[in-house]
Amino acid sequence: MNNRSKILEVALDLFAMRGYDGVGVQEIVEGAGITKPTLYHYFGSKRGLLDSLLQEKFGLFNKIIKKSALYNHDLPLTINNLVESYFQFAKENSRFYRMKLSLFFAPPMSEASKAVDGFIKEQYKIIESLFIKASKDYGNMKGRHRSYAATLLGTINTYIRLSLEGEVDLNQELVRRVAHQFMHGIYS
Amino acid sequence: MNNRSKILEVALDLFAMRGYDGVGVQEIVEGAGITKPTLYHYFGSKRGLLDSLLQEKFGLFNKIIKKSALYNHDLPLTINNLVESYFQFAKENSRFYRMKLSLFFAPPMSEASKAVDGFIKEQYKIIESLFIKASKDYGNMKGRHRSYAATLLGTINTYIRLSLEGEVDLNQELVRRVAHQFMHGIYS
DNA sequence: GGAGCAGTATACCACTCGGTATATAAGGTG
């Protein structure tokens, strides 16, 4: 593995476990077996390193989500696919998802929060646009797209967090349950 | 206000907005209009300051939650009361709840996560014990207490976060909806 | 009135922080 990838790898590990502010540049370069000028050569700054890390991971992630959220005039099925994609991605990228969760809930003025804000908003837009399209078939959704997107994402994150703690297994049955529970929430 | 309270006040503000790791001791004492030895006189260390802050706030918080979670053989009603208490507390202590959320999702090996861990576990136990008691009346809950507690708390936190972003209002109608949605989740 | 103690400030500590000036080595290109 080249040095750039190695740095990203080590940074993800450390940020996920101890947080962006809790990890120093020195520790990252030691973990990667290189020196600081190498890191600054590739990423320019600590923040630049975080940005590159988020760019690479969210690039793939949001592409997957976008594909799953394509509306096919069957909302329950689309929700099911969406939940499944989230669970699948979280299973395959558990360290990244751990970091994503802590960044999502990071204090609003923290450096880390600013870095992740755009990517999170992108995910919101993807899910919102699903509900906007669906509202042509399902009439009773007026003005609630944002809140639907937020609660769906909230529910998904709750279960992914539980799985990171080893409390649940993100299997097909859970996908079905989460999707069903969410759809029921809309109609109640 | 005495200096001790002033320090706690300023620390809560700063930690909630920029995170424990993102705020230096110097900044806290400047905000409180005192000097470092005063802070170290009262709290011994930066971590001691965080511990005292959490102790004071969670002391009150968990007492309220414990009272609301007393089981009266009517689970839907108890859930309703519990959700209402969380919402009420979050409304009256929005800065603290903002900090609580970021600490709850803080990376597992971070200093802040260690500090909050015990208090969060206490909340979990309160809610778990509610479901354990209820399971004598409602048979189909075997072994799921932990997962019920986690998903209820997860749903509550999702809506409180939305309210902190100004997206929803934590009113009685929302309390009812959240409680209903959760109960439906149990029986599905 | 003197002793002791809580509370506070000045001035400092060693260390770590993010970041950089400079040099060197390797590899491709004219």
Added chain:
DNA sequence: CACCTTATATACCGAGTGGTATACTGCTCC
């Protein structure tokens, strides 16, 4: 070969970190 670019290391920077040694003040209690 000379030259440029990329990639890397040594050694350093000023500023900020959490934390403290010391001294002074004012209050309480014998």
